Amino acid sequence: MSAYDELMAFQRETEALGQVMGRLGWDQETVMPPGAAEQRAEEMAALDGVLHRRRTDPRIGEWLEAARPESAEAERQLHKIRHRFERTRRVPEKLSAALARTTSLAHRIWAEARATDDYALFAPKLAEVLGLAREKAAALSEDGNLYNALLDDYEPGATEAELEAMFGALRPRLVALRERVMGSDREVPRLGWRFDEAGQLALSTELARAFGYDSAHGRIDKAVHPFSSGSGLDVRITTRTVPEDPFNCFFSTIHEVGHACYEQGIDAAYLLTPLGRGVSMGVHESQSRIYENQLGRSRAFTGWLFGRMRDTFGDFGIGDGETFYAVANRCAPGFIRTEADEVHYNLHVLLRFDLERDLIAGRLEVPDLPEAWNARFEADFGLKVDRPSNGVLQDVHWSEALFGYFPTYTLGNVYAGCLHAALRRDVPDLDAHLARGVTAPATAWLREKVQRYGGLYEPRDVITRATGEAPGEGPLLDYLDAKFGEIYGV
Amino acid sequence: MSAYDELMAFQRETEALGQVMGRLGWDQETVMPPGAAEQRAEEMAALDGVLHRRRTDPRIGEWLEAARPESAEAERQLHKIRHRFERTRRVPEKLSAALARTTSLAHRIWAEARATDDYALFAPKLAEVLGLAREKAAALSEDGNLYNALLDDYEPGATEAELEAMFGALRPRLVALRERVMGSDREVPRLGWRFDEAGQLALSTELARAFGYDSAHGRIDKAVHPFSSGSGLDVRITTRTVPEDPFNCFFSTIHEVGHACYEQGIDAAYLLTPLGRGVSMGVHESQSRIYENQLGRSRAFTGWLFGRMRDTFGDFGIGDGETFYAVANRCAPGFIRTEADEVHYNLHVLLRFDLERDLIAGRLEVPDLPEAWNARFEADFGLKVDRPSNGVLQDVHWSEALFGYFPTYTLGNVYAGCLHAALRRDVPDLDAHLARGVTAPATAWLREKVQRYGGLYEPRDVITRATGEAPGEGPLLDYLDAKFGEIYGV
Numbered sequence: 006m007s008a009y010d011e012l013m014a015f016q017r018e019t020e021a022l023g024q025v026m027g028r029l030g031w032d033q034e035t036v037m038p039p040g041a042a043e044q045r046a047e048e049m050a051a052l053d054g055v056l057h058r059r060r061t062d063p064r065i066g067e068w069l070e071a072a073r074p075e076s077a078e079a080e081r082q083l084h085k086i087r088h089r090f091e092r093t094r095r096v097p098e099k100l101s102a103a104l105a106r107t108t109s110l111a112h113r114i115w116a117e118a119r120a121t122d123d124y125a126l127f128a129p130k131l132a133e134v135l136g137l138a139r140e141k142a143a144a145l146s147e148d149g150n151l152y153n154a155l156l157d158d159y160e161p162g163a164t165e166a167e168l169e170a171m172f173g174a175l176r177p178r179l180v181a182l183r184e185r186v187m188g189s190d191r192e193v194p195r196l197g198w199r200f201d202e203a204g205q206l207a208l209s210t211e212l213a214r215a216f217g218y219d220s221a222h223g224r225i226d227k228a229v230h231p232f233s234s235g236s237g238l239d240v241r242i243t244t245r246t247v248p249e250d251p252f253n254c255f256f257s258t259i260h261e262v263g264h265a266c267y268e269q270g271i272d273a274a275y276l277l278t279p280l281g282r283g284v285s286m287g288v289h290e291s292q293s294r295i296y297e298n299q300l301g302r303s304r305a306f307t308g309w310l311f312g313r314m315r316d317t318f319g320d321f322g323i324g325d326g327e328t329f330y331a332v333a334n335r336c337a338p339g340f341i342r343t344e345a346d347e348v349h350y351n352l353h354v355l356l357r358f359d360l361e362r363d364l365i366a367g368r369l370e371v372p373d374l375p376e377a378w379n380a381r382f383e384a385d386f387g388l389k390v391d392r393p394s395n396g397v398l399q400d401v402h403w404s405e406a407l408f409g410y411f412p413t414y415t416l417g418n419v420y421a422g423c424l425h426a427a428l429r430r431d432v433p434d435l436d437a438h439l440a441r442g443v444t445a446p447a448t449a450w451l452r453e454k455v456q457r458y459g460g461l462y463e464p465r466d467v468i469t470r471a472t473g474e475a476p477g478e479g480p481l482l483d484y485l486d487a488k489f490g491e492i493y494g495v
Numbered sequence: 496m497s498a499y500d501e502l503m504a505f506q507r508e509t510e511a512l513g514q515v516m517g518r519l520g521w522d523q524e525t526v527m528p529p530g531a532a533e534q535r536a537e538e539m540a541a542l543d544g545v546l547h548r549r550r551t552d553p554r555i556g557e558w559l560e561a562a563r564p565e566s567a568e569a570e571r572q573l574h575k576i577r578h579r580f581e582r583t584r585r586v587p588e589k590l591s592a593a594l595a596r597t598t599s600l601a602h603r604i605w606a607e608a609r610a611t612d613d614y615a616l617f618a619p620k621l622a623e624v625l626g627l628a629r630e631k632a633a634a635l636s637e638d639g640n641l642y643n644a645l646l647d648d649y650e651p652g653a654t655e656a657e658l659e660a661m662f663g664a665l666r667p668r669l670v671a672l673r674e675r676v677m678g679s680d681r682e683v684p685r686l687g688w689r690f691d692e693a694g695q696l697a698l699s700t701e702l703a704r705a706f707g708y709d710s711a712h713g714r715i716d717k718a719v720h721p722f723s724s725g726s727g728l729d730v731r732i733t734t735r736t737v738p739e740d741p742f743n744c745f746f747s748t749i750h751e752v753g754h755a756c757y758e759q760g761i762d763a764a765y766l767l768t769p770l771g772r773g774v775s776m777g778v779h780e781s782q783s784r785i786y787e788n789q790l791g792r793s794r795a796f797t798g799w800l801f802g803r804m805r806d807t808f809g810d811f812g813i814g815d816g817e818t819f820y821a822v823a824n825r826c827a828p829g830f831i832r833t834e835a836d837e838v839h840y841n842l843h844v845l846l847r848f849d850l851e852r853d854l855i856a857g858r859l860e861v862p863d864l865p866e867a868w869n870a871r872f873e874a875d876f877g878l879k880v881d882r883p884s885n886g887v888l889q890d891v892h893w894s895e896a897l898f899g900y901f902p903t904y905t906l907g908n909v910y911a912g913c914l915h916a917a918l919r920r921d922v923p924d925l926d927a928h929l930a931r932g933v934t935a936p937a938t939a940w941l942r943e944k945v946q947r948y949g950g951l952y953e954p955r956d957v958i959t960r961a962t963g964e965a966p967g968e969g970p971l972l973d974y975l976d977a978k979f980g981e982i983y984g985v
Contacts, residue, residue: 038731
């Protein structure tokens with residue numbers, strides 16, 4: 006066997022073990038008996054140890070040195086392996102273990118602090134996590150910018166400067182749109198009805214199928230928080246139901262189907278290789294968001310959904326498709342990011358992006374974080390945060406040291422905007438299909454242009470190749486202005 | 496850390512990874528998407544490689560050498576680790592890999608051969624598996640007896656000679672009982688009714704609870720073949736339903752609950768250690784069989800079950816508890832071991848025990864196996880085997896090289912007989928509880944006398960300590976004679 010083949014065989018086993026780790030996570034959130042948590046933690050820690058030892062195995066260095074790739078794809082596989090190997094090695098074992106231990110503890114304390122609305126309980130642990138994250142960033146940094154070093158875990162190649170420029174252009178137009186919408190005198194009602202769980206789950210499964218989710222290589226279960234999990238031939242999603250809010254179920258299913266279809270759509274030749282997973286969190290989120298919003302919440306598709314909901318639940322008090330479309334896109338400021346509409350969502354993310362950069366750069370201290378959060382929130386949303394669980398304690402990310410993760414949500418929306426503009430150009434009659442509940446012309450386009458490549462190209466390049474131009478915030482803003490300007494008559 | 500502590504920490508991780516492997520097996524049989532099999536095989540192979548490397552890690556030898564156990568329990572932990580380590584190391588890597596590869600292929604070919612009733616398709620692969628099993632036995636054997644070397648994987652300490660003596664005493668009395676029962680003119684009807692699945696599953700769950708299954712540390716799912724899986728804090732079982740045969744569902748649930756309660760009942764101090772699992776297949780089977788048969792099919796308990804079935808399904812054509820008791824214990828010769836009644840079951844096992852010893856000893860060749868099987872079957876059961884799937888191809892074991900496994904089924908029944916006699920002596924009013932669906936006096940006795948010890952004592956010693964005398968076939972035979980003599984009036 007050549008060094009390349011040996012390396013890839015070793016890597017393939019590591020990828021397979023990584024999938025096992027993902028499956029344990031799935032199991033934990035869906036079917037695990039309540040009393041098994043303690044044992045599960047040991048199982049996952051043991052497997053994590055195995056993965057860590059494999060990822061730092063010195064033979065990888067030798068194989069990388071000796072490997073002679075014979076194709077551009079092989080070159081790219083090596084690049085991905087080398088990049089990961091070097092980053093893993095640069096973090097001292099002791100720091101890595103401290104991060105694992107501290108985030109595990111911090112996660113539990115965060116959950117307790119959120120439940121009891123007690124930021125002071127969480128603050129000391131967050132300060133510890135932040136300190137370790139900064140240490141890690143310093144160990145990884147190539148250009149002296151700590152935030153860039155962290156970003157790379159989620160969005161390889163992205164930089165703070167580039168995101169700052171993009172988000173800086175995004176923010177004023179978003180704020181302006183939000184103000185117009187909030188100033189509108191058009192009243193969009195909420196759904197005022199209870200929708201039975203069986204009906205929601207049946208329609209949710211129908212939606213997953215309509216968006217191309219392949220159930221032969223996945224399954225749908227209920228979980229407290231919807232998620233997608235796994236790559237290759239086993240990509241599972243979860244959903245949830247809320248009696249008075251079936252959109253929560255339907256659009257989170259479509260969102261997770263977007264993630265899952267990305268994984269399911271990757272070229273089978275990349276199975277269990279570094280190219281066999283979505284290339285970045287941003288590109289991943291572009292798929293989930295375009296499925297959920299640009300397609301799922303479009304006028305055409307909601308027209309079809311309105312009919313299916315009437316078939317399933319009977320008359321639920323909305324008389325026509327136009328009203329239903331507005332209801333499905335209703336805008337209102339709220340405290341919680343994950344419940345935000347398309348207009349407000351990115352403002353939630355930008356707030357976190359700015360605050361976490363300040364934390365990492367040392368411009369903001371942990372004790373001062375709630376005040377900074379609340380001030381910014383009131384300025385952006387016109388609402389006073391009433392308690393920490395509606396503010397700084399709402400998201401899990403920082404307790405897990407995921408600094409650099411948040412911006413990928415907005416980057417995903419920006420990418421979705423670019424892809425959507427190109428898709429509409431390439432498939433001019435898309436609405437005629439969506440109006441019949443048929444998404445195939447869109448999902449096939451996304452598979453062809455984005456999904457099948459997996460990790461073959463750099464994230465930005467995936468979007469550039471798919472759309473013919475470098476990604477920017479313009480298309481997303483144009484889309485939002487047009488859509489919400491029309492719905493709210495502003 | 497002392498050498499002992501280091502070894503135990505290493506072992507704990509290995510045990511945790513072994514649990515992960517078990518969970519993958521559970522997932523595969525219950526919830527895995529149909530198209531995921533190929534990837535799952537790679538995931539399991541990768542994890543198996545990790546486990547094999549850990550189990551043969553040379554550091555184990557060093558730790559064993561240096562460890563100074565400070566208690567009898569620590570001594571026993573070391574004994575278990577040493578025994579496993581030495582056996583694993585004695586099988587050459589190449590042979591171990593050949594066995595894994597060949598049995599994996601043989602399993603698939605066996606399934607195809609069984610489905611098409613084509614023994615000739617399976618025979619060459621079986622011959623290969625047998626050859627490798629003999630090689631493995633030769634590598635492991637300490638006394639020149641190949642079969643003993645294989646037995647040790649399933650029933651540590653058991654010997655062919657001892658089992659031969661025990662089963663030799665069992666067989667004539669079983670045959671005599673069978674003949675009396677078959678000669679009886681008492682007619683025991685079958686259930687002639689269809690029982691809806693929801694009712695079966697609900698009552699099955701109730702039975703699991705009644706027998707002490709702890710759902711906080713386990714769950715019940717449907718699978719093609721019922722099984723129990725996992726140790727410690729996560730012990731899952733499966734069941735199945737057949738519309739016209741609810742006993743299939745109920746008694747296989749109770750059987751698996753017996754296995755699961757053994758694992759759940761082990762002293763929590765042994766979690767994720769070599770003592771934290773049932774000590775042998777024979778003792779495991781003693782728990783499943785005493786739950787299923789001596790308790791579950793007792794007159795007292797079936798009286799309660801009869802009432803619960805009438806509550807659940809209404810009148811199903813059986814008028815009284817006495818008839819119901821006979822129906823639940825109906826005897827009839829049949830081709831399939833797993834469907835056999837208590838009188839016939841061990842005759843199925845003894846047939847396999849004798850044939851597989853002949854195969855391992857080289858007294859019987861693979862091409863001659865069906866003829867030997869069919870002749871023995873006709874002699875024992877008075878039935879001509881009509882096709883290989885009703886004969887030599889019915890069981891999976893030999894395709895997986897599990898020679899030495901079969902006798903543990905009958906050993907389990909023998910142990911169950913011993914335990915049952917002691918239990919009746921210690922809890923004289925047991926039937927009064929069982930008649931109300933209360934099994935706690937029996938299950939608590941079994942937990943106290945057997946289950947909590949896990950791997951602390953040798954299998955035979957577990958039974959001796961629980962009953963006060965060395966295990967023998969007498970109590971099982973007395974129980975069978977009395978029970979079926981009465982039901983059939985013979």
